[in-house]
Amino acid sequence: MSWTSFHCEDAxxxxxxxxxxxxxxxRRSSLQNSQVFRDMFIxxxxxxxxxxxxxxxxxxxxxxxxVLLRLLHDPLEPPVEAPGSxxxxxxxxxxxxxxxxxxxxxxxxxxxxVVFDVVDKYMLxxxxxxxxxxxxxxxxxxxxxEVYSFATLHDxxxxxxxxxxxxxxxxxxxxxxIKVIPSVEAYHRLVxxxxxxxxxxxxxxxxxxxxxxxYGKCPVHxxxxxxxxxxxxxxxxxxxxxxxxxxxxxxxxxxxFRDCEQCFKAFRAAVEMLAYKTRKATRRTDQL
Ligand SMILES: [Zn+2]
Numbered sequence: 001m002s003w004t005s006f007h008c009e010d011a012x013x014x015x016x017x018x019x020x021x022x023x024x025x026x027r028r029s030s031l032q033n034s035q036v037f038r039d040m041f042i043x044x045x046x047x048x049x050x051x052x053x054x055x056x057x058x059x060x061x062x063x064x065x066x067v068l069l070r071l072l073h074d075p076l077e078p079p080v081e082a083p084g085s086x087x088x089x090x091x092x093x094x095x096x097x098x099x100x101x102x103x104x105x106x107x108x109x110x111x112x113x114v115v116f117d118v119v120d121k122y123m124l125x126x127x128x129x130x131x132x133x134x135x136x137x138x139x140x141x142x143x144x145x146e147v148y149s150f151a152t153l154h155d156x157x158x159x160x161x162x163x164x165x166x167x168x169x170x171x172x173x174x175x176x177x178i179k180v181i182p183s184v185e186a187y188h189r190l191v192x193x194x195x196x197x198x199x200x201x202x203x204x205x206x207x208x209x210x211x212x213x214x215y216g217k218c219p220v221h222x223x224x225x226x227x228x229x230x231x232x233x234x235x236x237x238x239x240x241x242x243x244x245x246x247x248x249x250x251x252x253x254x255x256x257f258r259d260c261e262q263c264f265k266a267f268r269a270a271v272e273m274l275a276y277k278t279r280k281a282t283r284r285t286d287q288l
Contacts, residue, residue: 002070003066003067003070003106003110004063004066005066006024006065006066006069006070006073007025008024008025008026008027008030008069008073010027011025011026011027012026012027012028012054013025013026013027013028013031013054013055013056014026014054014055014056015055015056015058015065015069016055016056016057016058017058017060017061017062017064017065018057018058018059018060019059019060019061019062020061020062022062022065023055024065024066024069026069026072026073027073028041030069030072030073031072033071033072033075033124033125033128034068034072034122034123034124034125035122035123035124035125036121036122036123037072037122040056063114064114064117064118067110067114067115067118068118068122071115071118071119071124071128071132072124075127075128075131076106076128076131076132076135077104077131078131078134078135079100079101079104079105079134079135079138080100080101080104081098081099081100081101082099082100082101084099085097085098085099085100086098086099088279089275090272090275090276091247091248091251091268091271091272091275092245092247092248092275093201093244093245093246093247093248093274093275093278093279094245094248094279095141095165095166095279095283097141097166098138098141100138105135105138105139106132106135108136108139108143108146108147111132111135111136111139112136112146112150115132116132116154119132133156133159136150136151136156136159137159137162140159140162140163140166141166143163144163144164144165144166144167144168145163145167145173145177145178145180145181146180147159147160147162147163148160148163148164148167148181148186148190148285149180149181149182149186151163152181152182152183152186153182157285157286158286160186160285160286161284161285161286161287162284164189164190164193164283164284164285164286165283165284167190167194168242168243169194169241169242169243170187170190170191170194172243189285189288190285192285192288193282193283193284193285193287193288194242196282196288197242197281197282197283198240198241198242200278200281200282201240201242201244201246201278201281202237202240204246204274204277204278204281205233205236205237205240205246205274206233206234206237208274208277210229210270210273210274211225211226211229211266211267211270212225212226212263212266212267212269212270213266213269213270213273216262216266217266218260218262218263218266220260221260221263222263225256225257225260225263225266225267228253228256228257229250229253229267229270232249232250232252232253233250236249236250242283246274246278247271247272247274247275247278250270250271250274251271254267254268254271
């Protein structure tokens with residue numbers, strides 16, 4: 001869908017952008033998707049509609065008028081997920097990410113500026129607004145801070161929570177990037193959830209008895225292999241942050257377990273259990 005041009009085949013009305021002096025042929029029936037236009041037609045339509053009243057002047061730049069007319073004439077479809085999206089890697093602590101066919105997703109900068117200006121100002125139908133939010137949500141994994149901030153600003157706490165789980169450790173962002181967060185409270189919620197998540201990851205690493213797990217102890221090597229696992233998890237716990245894939249880090253010592261089938265099965269089961277538990281640990285601001 002193009003956001004830079006607009007053309008309507010069966011126009012029966014004209015809308016003009018006054019500042020740019022550009023006119024667009026439109027369908028009156030499509031304008032009914034806006035409360036503002038609905039009200040306008042109710043109060044201004046009489047039995048003697050003149051030719052002049054077939055044109056409506058809007059004091060808006062043509063770029064905004066194009067976006068408005070697009071939303072009214074071709075209601076947005078939800079973003080389309082890419083095949084295989086959200087597949088879980090059983091040996092990774094990283095969250096699976098939804099991926100989309102990018103040609104079906106409205107770009108985030110357009111959403112947070114022009115699209116939302118239009119949606120608010122012209123009071124578009126709730127179904128259109130809901131779909132616009134699905135497009136914002138589709139950017140949660142790739143632009144977590146922007147989506148978190150924008151959703152927080154509009155009280156969309158579920159979407160803010162979804163985005164919050166993809167944020168990197170806050171200290172790793174440049175100050176410029178952090179400035180997008182709309183309030184000290186919103187910033188603090190991210191600090192809290194990241195702190196809680198880090199504590200949970202360390203707790204899972206250090207306190208939970210993951211190895212051997214599920215396949216029982218190997219009668220020959222248990223003590224020596226458990227010591228290898230133990231040394232790696234303690235070393236990892238010192239340098240871990242919320243962005244660390246702890247399961248993948250533990251998996252780097254797999255060579256030390258390959259000499260015995262039973263030990264290796266137990267090792268893989270332990271890595272997968274660690275991955276599962278760390279994926280499930282608190283990570284969203286709406287879980288606080
Ligand atoms: Zn063994």
